[in-house]
Structure formats: C-alpha cells, structure tokens
Amino acid sequence: MQKRFEGSADIRPWLAGAMVFVTLALVGALANPYLISLMTIVLLFTFLGQSWNLMLGIGGQLSIGHALFVGLGAYSVAVLEVKYGISPWIGLLLGMFLAGSVGAALAWLSFRFEVRGIYFALLTIAAAEFARIMFSGWEFVGAMQGLFFPAPTNAIEFSMLRGDARFYYFVALALAALGIVGTELISRSYLGYVWRAMRDDEQAARALGVRTFRHKILVIAISAATAAVGGGILALVQGSIFPDSIMGMGLSVDVLIGPVVGGLGTTFGPLVGSLAAIPLNHLMSALGDSLRIPGLNNIAYGVVLVLVVWFLPDGIWPAMVRLCKAIQLPSRVWLPQPRKAEE
Amino acid sequence: MTALLEVKNLSKSFGGLVAVNNVSFALQAGRITALIGPNGAGKTTCFNLVAGAMQPTSGEVLFEGRPIENTPPELVCRMGIARTFQIVRPMRDMSVLENAMVGAFSWTRNVSEARSTAYESLESVGLAGKANARTDQLTLPDRKMLETAKALSTRPKLLLLDEVMAGLRPTEAASVVRVLQGLAEAGLTILLVEHVMRIVMEVASRVVVLHHGARIAEGSPGEVAADPRVLESYLGTGFHA
Ligand SMILES: Nc1ncnc2c1ncn2[C@@H]1O[C@H](COP(=O)(O)OP(=O)(O)OP(=O)(O)O)[C@@H](O)[C@H]1O
Ligand SMILES: [Mg+2]
Numbered sequence: 365m366q367k368r369f370e371g372s373a374d375i376r377p378w379l380a381g382a383m384v385f386v387t388l389a390l391v392g393a394l395a396n397p398y399l400i401s402l403m404t405i406v407l408l409f410t411f412l413g414q415s416w417n418l419m420l421g422i423g424g425q426l427s428i429g430h431a432l433f434v435g436l437g438a439y440s441v442a443v444l445e446v447k448y449g450i451s452p453w454i455g456l457l458l459g460m461f462l463a464g465s466v467g468a469a470l471a472w473l474s475f476r477f478e479v480r481g482i483y484f485a486l487l488t489i490a491a492a493e494f495a496r497i498m499f500s501g502w503e504f505v506g507a508m509q510g511l512f513f514p515a516p517t518n519a520i521e522f523s524m525l526r527g528d529a530r531f532y533y534f535v536a537l538a539l540a541a542l543g544i545v546g547t548e549l550i551s552r553s554y555l556g557y558v559w560r561a562m563r564d565d566e567q568a569a570r571a572l573g574v575r576t577f578r579h580k581i582l583v584i585a586i587s588a589a590t591a592a593v594g595g596g597i598l599a600l601v602q603g604s605i606f607p608d609s610i611m612g613m614g615l616s617v618d619v620l621i622g623p624v625v626g627g628l629g630t631t632f633g634p635l636v637g638s639l640a641a642i643p644l645n646h647l648m649s650a651l652g653d654s655l656r657i658p659g660l661n662n663i664a665y666g667v668v669l670v671l672v673v674w675f676l677p678d679g680i681w682p683a684m685v686r687l688c689k690a691i692q693l694p695s696r697v698w699l700p701q702p703r704k705a706e707e
Numbered sequence: 708m709t710a711l712l713e714v715k716n717l718s719k720s721f722g723g724l725v726a727v728n729n730v731s732f733a734l735q736a737g738r739i740t741a742l743i744g745p746n747g748a749g750k751t752t753c754f755n756l757v758a759g760a761m762q763p764t765s766g767e768v769l770f771e772g773r774p775i776e777n778t779p780p781e782l783v784c785r786m787g788i789a790r791t792f793q794i795v796r797p798m799r800d801m802s803v804l805e806n807a808m809v810g811a812f813s814w815t816r817n818v819s820e821a822r823s824t825a826y827e828s829l830e831s832v833g834l835a836g837k838a839n840a841r842t843d844q845l846t847l848p849d850r851k852m853l854e855t856a857k858a859l860s861t862r863p864k865l866l867l868l869d870e871v872m873a874g875l876r877p878t879e880a881a882s883v884v885r886v887l888q889g890l891a892e893a894g895l896t897i898l899l900v901e902h903v904m905r906i907v908m909e910v911a912s913r914v915v916v917l918h919h920g921a922r923i924a925e926g927s928p929g930e931v932a933a934d935p936r937v938l939e940s941y942l943g944t945g946f947h948a
Contacts, residue, residue, distance in 0.1 A: 554816040557801075561809040564798035571758060571792070573784035573813025573861055629800070 377548075381632070385541050392533045400533045402646055406638045407536035408598050413622030413634030414543035415590040420620075421629030422547075422556060423583030424563025425471075426485040429492030430591055430619045433463040435611030437592025438599035439499065442511040445524075452525040452600060459592035466491075467588025471581045489613070496611040510606035513599070525600055532601045539597060540635065543590070548631050559583055560629075591619070625672050627679025636681045644668060709772065711736040711896050712757065712788075712865055717766035717776075718920075719752055726752040728920035729766070734865065739887060739897040741907045741928075744917035745940060750900045751793050753917070754867050757898075758790040759783035770865070785813050787864035791854035791871055793900070797842035804829065804838040806853060810860030821860075828856040831886050833879070848874040852883070865896045872906060884910050908932065916940070 391403060412434060419425050440462055441455030470491055474484050500508050520527035525535065550556050561569040562576045570576055599605045609615065626637025645661050652660030676683045710733035719727040727749040734740050742750050755761040757768055759780040768776040775783055784790075789810065798806050807825035808818075815821055829835045832852040837845065845853060851871045858866055868887075872880045880903070887910060891897055901907050907914060907928060914931040916924040918940040924931050931937055 552818065554812045554818055554821065557805060557808055557818070557821070558812050560801055560805075561798050564800055565796050567760070567780075568792065568796035568798065569809065570779070570781040571760065571784060571790055572810040572857055573781050574809065575781045 377631070381544060384632075384635070385537065388537055389534075392530060392537060397529055400529050402643060404529070404533045404536045404601055406642045407533070407540040408594055408601065409618060409622050409638045409642060410540040410635045411536070411543040412591055412594040412598075412619045413626070413638055414540075414547055415587050415594060416619050417623040417629065417634050418547055418550070418590070419583055419587035421623060421633070422551060422563065423559045423580065423587070424566075425580055425584055426482065427488040427584075427587070427616075428485050428620070429488030429490070429616050430587075431611045431613065431615040432488065432492035432495050433467060433588040433591035434595035434598065434615060434619065435492075435495060435499070435605075435607070436463040436466060436588075437595030438605045438610045439505055439511075440592070441596035442513065442599050442605050443505055446511045446513060451523055452596060453523070456593055456596045459596050460589040463592035463595075464585040464589035468581050468585040471584040475577055475580055489616070492611060492616060493613070496607050499607040499611060506605075508607065510604055512604045516603060525597075532597075535597060536601070539594065544631055544635065546590075551631065555579075555582075563629075621669070623679075625669065625680060627681035630679065630681050633679050633681040636684070637679065640680060641665070641668070710734055710769075711771060712898070713767075713769040714753070714757065715767040715769070717753070717756055717768065718764045719749075719756055719761060720764045725920050727756065727763070727917075730917065730920070730922045732915045732922065732925060734896055734898060735913075736864075736896050737891055737894050738912045739891050739899060739910050740913045740915060741899050741901055741911035742915050742917065743901065743904075743907060743931075747919075748917040749920040750917055751869055752920075754790055754869055754898075754900070757783075758788060758867060760790075781813075784810075784861055784863075787862075788867065789858035789861040789863035789865070790867035791851070791858050791869050793869040795847070795850040795854050797845075797850055797853060799842055801842070802838070803834060803840050803842060803845065803853060806842060807838075807856045807860050810857050811862075813861045824862075825856070825860050828859040829853075831859065831890075832856045833882060846874075848872075848879070851875075855883075859890075863895070865898065866890070867898050869900045870902065872901060872903065880906060904932070 388403070388407070392400065395403070412430070416427060416430050419427055437456065437459030440459035441452045444450035444455040444458065445452055470487065474480070474487055479487060499505055505511065516528065517526060518528050520531050558569065558574045558579060561572065562574055562579055566576050595610065599610065621641045622634040622637035624637065625641050626635065627633030645665055648664040649661035652658060672680065712734040714733070715731050717727055717730045718725065730753065742753060744750055752761065756763050756776065759775065759778050759782070763776050766776070767774055770786060770788060775786065778786070798809065804822065804825055807828050808821045811821035811824040826835060826838060829838055832855050834849060834852050834856060837849065842850065842853065851873060855868060855871050872883055875883065884906060887897055899911065911928055914926065914928050915922060916931055916937050923936045923940060924934045926934070
C-alpha cells in the first residue's frame with residue numbers, strides 16, 4: 365500500500381528539466397554574443413533566485429537584504445584573486461563560509477531575541493546596508509572604486525575560472541542546473557517537509573517536534589552560502605565589483621524578482637521568472653534609450669510585476685503547470701479551488 | 708505504579724484571569740482519561756501547559772518523573788507527548804499525507820518510512836482515502852481527524868486530544884472511539900477533552916472535571932456523573948449533552 369504513494373517520485377519533471385537544459389546548452393553553443401551575455405545573467409539570477417526561494421518559498425523566512433550574501437561571495441572571490449592571485453574556487457569556498465556564518469549569526473541573534481517575520485526581513489536590509497556602507501569606505505577592498513579582475517582572455521583556464529563569454533555562460537548554466545537539482549533534492553528530503561511545515565505554521569510544526577529554531581538558522585545559512593556562490597560568479601562575469609551595485613538594495617530586489625514572478629517555493633519558478641523578467645528589463649531599457657525615455661525599463665518592470673501579481677498571484681510557473689495538466693488530461697481537469705476562509 | 712504524567716498544583720493566569728487554578732491530576736499509562744468542563748473551564752489551557760506551548764504561572768508538570776513545565780513544545784513532543792489543536796492548524800500548502808508526515812520526522816529522517824507511518828495514521832482515523840487531497844478540501848471534522856493523525860505520526864506515549872470528535876456523525880465517532888480504545892490497549896495513554904458525555908462515559912476510565920479553572924471532581928465516569936458539583940456546574944452554564 366505504500367507503493368501507491370510513491371507517485372510523488374515522478375520522473376516527468378526531471379525529464380522536462382533535462383530537456384530545458386539541453387535547449388539552454390544549445391542556445392549557449394549557437395547564440396550570438398549579446399544573447400549569450402544576457403542569458404548568462406538570466407541563469408545567474410535563476411541560481412540566486414533559487415537560493416532566495418529556498419529561504420522564503422520553503423523555509424518561510426523573508427530576506428530583502430540578500431545582496432549582503434551575494435556581496436560577501438563576490439568580495440571573497442575578488443579580493444583573493446585581485447589582491448593575491450588566489451583561485452576563485454578558493455574564493456567561492458571562503459564566500460560560502462563567510463556568508464553562511466553571517467547568515468547563521470544574523471538568524472541566531474534575531475530569533476534568540478524573538479525578532480521574526482517582517483522584522484527579521486527589515487534586519488536583513490539593515491545588515492546589507494551596513495555592510496555596503498562599510499565596504500564603501502574600506503580601502504583594502506577598493507572602497508567606492510571597487511575591484512577589477514585581470515582583463516579577460518579567450519583562453520579557458522578552468523582552475524582560475526577564466527574564459528570567454530561562452531565559458532561563463534556554461535558556468536552559469538551548470539550553476540542553475542545545480543541549483544534546481546539541489547532545491548529539488550532538498551525539497552524531497554526530510555528537510556523539505558519540516559521546512560515547509562515550519563513555513564506554513566511554526567507553532568503547529570513545533571508541536572509536531574520540529575526544532576524550528578535550528579531549522580530556521582540552517583535554511584538561512586544554506587541560502588546565504590549559495591547566494592555567495594552566485595555572487596562570486598557574478599563578480600567574475602562582470603569583471604569588476606562596486607559596493608553599490610553588488611551589495612545595494614537594487615541587487616536584493618533583482619534577486620527576488622525571478623522567484624516572485626515565476627512562482628514562490630517552486631523549483632522552476634526562479635528560472636521561468638528570470639527568463640521573463642530580465643530580458644524584458646533589457647529590452648525596455650534599450651527601447652527607452654532609443655526613444656529617449658530614461659527609466660522606461662523601470663516603469664515596464666513595475667507594470668509587468670503588478671500584472672503578474674494581480675493575475676497570477678502564485679506566479680507564472682504554477683499557472684503553466686495548471687495549463688499543461690488541463691491540456692494533457694481533459695477528462696480529469698483539476699483546478700485548485702480558491703481557498704475558503706478559515707472557519 | 709507511577710504515573711506517566713503528573714500535574715501538580717498547576718496554575719496559569721492571563722492578566723487578572725485565572726484560567727487554570729491549582730489543578731492536580733495524574734495519568735496512568737495505557738488508560739484513557741477525559742478532561743471535561745464547561746466552555747472556558749481551562750481545558751485547552753491545561754493542554755498548552757502540558758505540551759509546553761505555555762509556561763505555568765506556578766506548579767509542576769512531571770512526565771515520566773521529569774519536570775517538563777519549562778520545556779519548549781518541540782522537545783516535549785520528542786519526549787513523547789503529542790497534542791492536537793482545538794482550532795485546527797493544518798499546514799495549508801501541504802497535502803493531507805504530507806501534513807501527517809511531519810510528525811514522523813520527529814523520530815526518523817527517512818522519507819519513505821515517514822510516508823508509510825503517515826499513511827497508517829491516516830488510515831486509523833479514516834482519512835487514507837483523502838491522503839492526496841489538499842487540506843482546504845477537507846470538512847472540519849476531517850480536519851480534526853487530520854490533527855489526530857498528525858499527532859499519531861509522532862509515535863507518542865501520551866496523546867492529548869482536544870475535542871477531535873466534534874461534528875462527527877455518531878457512527879464515525881464510534882469508529883474513532885474504537886481506534887482510541889485499540890491504541891490504549893496497545894499501551895498509548897490518552898487525555899481527551901470531549902463535550903459529548905456519551906462518548907466520555909463510553910471511552911474514559913477516569914474523568915477530571917474543571918470549572919472556572921479549578922478541578923472540582925475526579926473519579927470514574929459513574930462517580931463523576933453522579934457528583935452534585937459537576938451537575939451544578941454544567942446545568943449552570945447550559946450544558947449540551
Ligand atoms: N492566550 C490567552 N490569553 C488570554 N486569555 C486566555 C488565553 N487562552 C485562554 N484564555 C482564557 O482562559 C479561559 C480558559 O480558556 P480555555 O481555552 O482553556 O477553556 P476551555 O476549557 O478549553 O474552553 P472550551 O470548551 O470553550 O474550549 C477562558 O476564559 C479564555 O478566555
Ligand atoms: Mg478548549
């Protein structure tokens with residue numbers, strides 16, 4: 365009888381995911397340089413969105429200061445490579461360690477003193493802004509002048525994670541795939557279940573034996589460490605980092621756009637959301653430039669966000685899934701009922 | 708024979724309101740005890756105190772001889788006390804089965820083991836057929852049964868049930884009663900808050916009666932039903948049998 369419930373170990377999502385990644389790999393092999401650099405950013409923000417999504421979508425903890433962790437990863441890679449010529453691989457590890465520790469410490473302090481929910485989110489902004497201001501005045505890390513990586517070469521050097529645009533595209537693709545597989549595995553493990561329980565109702569989860577204090581710290585530390593990896597690669601792709609762009613509020617918002625538009629708490633949401641939002645942003649900003657309407661991209665961005673949140677409140681990806689189910693199985697169409705109010 | 712749970716002079720005040728007033732009782736292992744009393748008598752507050760969801764103003768709670776009144780709820784659960792919530796608290800974005808699995812993760816990290824335990828719990832409360840439903844597709848009585856299944860999945864030694872049979876049809880209630888009796892025979896200790904006297908008389912071997920936060924009677928169902936103070940407290944508040 366247990367067998368019947370193994371249906372959740374469905375391999376179709378894996379097949380679909382594999383097909384998506386084969387397509388993306390073909391894009392990388394065939395596309396022009398502009399498309400490649402655009403898609404590299406899309407994939408990096410898919411990964412960053414995945415990290416943020418793990419924390420809110422599964423763990424129930426809102427961060428609006430994810431730039432802090434992204435920035436720590438970026439600076440770890442940049443400082444080690446630019447100042448000491450140490451491989452970014454080591455920088456990524458250092459970044460994971462630093463961001464994970466800072467995330468865990470922030471979470472520990474916050475939950476220890478019963479700061480939670482939206483107040484915890486405010487604390488993440490405060491911490492990110494504090495770090496940004498600190499890095500802006502810190503000469504050792506380049507202060508406002510930032511840090512510049514050695515000029516890119518066309519020779520691919522894997523040990524230094526150095527190469528051309530196409531190389532970075534494939535690094536970003538691998539990272540996004542890793543993020544999606546990793547999220548899916550976590551989601552299906554006991555961690556996924558207890559985190560989602562904690563997200564839905566913390567007190568009820570505690571009554572069922574979930575040690576929410578340590579699980580909140582764990583999910584935040586993992587999210588922070590993965591965000592740092594994304595940040596480290598983003599720094600390499602950009603070739604330079606500045607505190608305002610890599611640790612600013614703007615980046616924290618960019619990180620969460622993908623999962624919010626694509627579908628909170630879903631595995632493919634951040635990819636779908638980034639695919640929709642980032643090219644739109646670039647397109648509108650190009651259009652704005654040629655029409656001499658500065659800020660057109662921000663307006664279009666805002667409009668699309670409002671439309672998505674209004675018409676597809678749980679995101680694009682869940683809507684696509686519903687659509688596919690409705691098309692595939694016309695005899696057994698099942699659409700979720702709107703939630704009834706609690707009695 | 709030592710008691711599995713011992714509550715000694717337990718009190719809880721909310722501001723000026725004394726919700727639980729110097730209450731003591733003991734639960735023998737493998738028995739079903741009913742905790743009854745009119746609305747607002749302090750039954751749910753007693754559960755919250757035992758389960759670690761609230762800390763008492765004074766008094767002690769001993770589980771297997773160890774004081775637990777300042778233990779957080781997740782550790783109380785892991786020691787072997789599971790509770791249901793009178794106001795049901797399903798995890799809304801998880802299926803019925805997934806809800807029931809959460810409790811199992813208090814003793815295993817193996818997902819398929821948790822799944823089969825959860826399925827057994829659902830089966831015992833008659834919800835197996837709705838395992839893949841969403842919790843908002845369940846009726847309120849079914850959600851109460853889900854609360855019970857979630858608690859059972861933790862494999863407790865002591866189960867605290869807060870009005871889980873409310874709204875069930877008599878035949879459904881009878882089958883739940885049989886399940887509870889079976890669990891008690893297998894060694895589970897149950898403390899049950901229940902308003903329907905017929906069920907209390909049938910299933911409980913002991914009854915503790917609260918009124919205005921104080922314990923006004925304790926004994927076998929027969930003794931308690933004949934106790935004038937109990938009758939008075941119920942009649943005074945318009946008891947619905
Ligand atoms: N968290 C709280 N804060 C303030 N007062 C509370 C709180 N919880 C319960 N009370 C009060 O304590 C008293 C006892 O409530 P409790 O819920 O324990 O009663 P009960 O016996 O479970 O009643 P019912 O049969 O209606 O469920 C009530 O007067 C209630 O209003
Ligand atoms: Mg109550």
